Amino acid sequence: MNQEQVYLNLQEVEEYARKVGGKNHNFKYVQTPFNFTMSECYFEDFQTIKEGKETKNCSLFEAAEKLKINIMTSVPFAQGLMIQYPISTDVFQAENPGIEHLQFVRSTPSPALISIL
Numbered sequence: 001m002n003q004e005q006v007y008l009n010l011q012e013v014e015e016y017a018r019k020v021g022g023k024n025h026n027f028k029y030v031q032t033p034f035n036f037t038m039s040e041c042y043f044e045d046f047q048t049i050k051e052g053k054e055t056k057n058c059s060l061f062e063a064a065e066k067l068k069i070n071i072m073t074s075v076p077f078a079q080g081l082m083i084q085y086p087i088s089t090d091v092f093q094a095e096n097p098g099i100e101h102l103q104f105v106r107s108t109p110s111p112a113l114i115s116i117l
Helices: 010-021 060-067 097-106
Strands: 029-033 047-051 054-058 070-074 113-116
Touching: 010 047, 010 060, 029 060, 047 060, 054 060, 060 070
Parallel strands: 029 070, 070 113
Antiparallel strands: 047 054
16 A cells, blocks of 8 residues: 555455455445535545546545445534534525534535435
């Protein structure tokens, strides 16, 4: 592993699952923290996906979608810390900051995102 690589490559993990479990392996879900301050899994292109001869950098959400792996997110409120900080009313109009933060995660446009824990 490269010293700068501080993540698991989702495609490599899926390939291991296929080697061990065959084409019908049960590696179908990953869980990752995702909230207003921990949004790297959606915005940062730290995953590498090989498609044929091409290699593409993409986000965890994009990689999961391409590999048909579902994402379950956790800590939408950052263990309750985010409830103290409202999101701009230009983004969401809600009764309280908790609802705004939950709506931020829920409104993420990705077919891979299936659950918020």
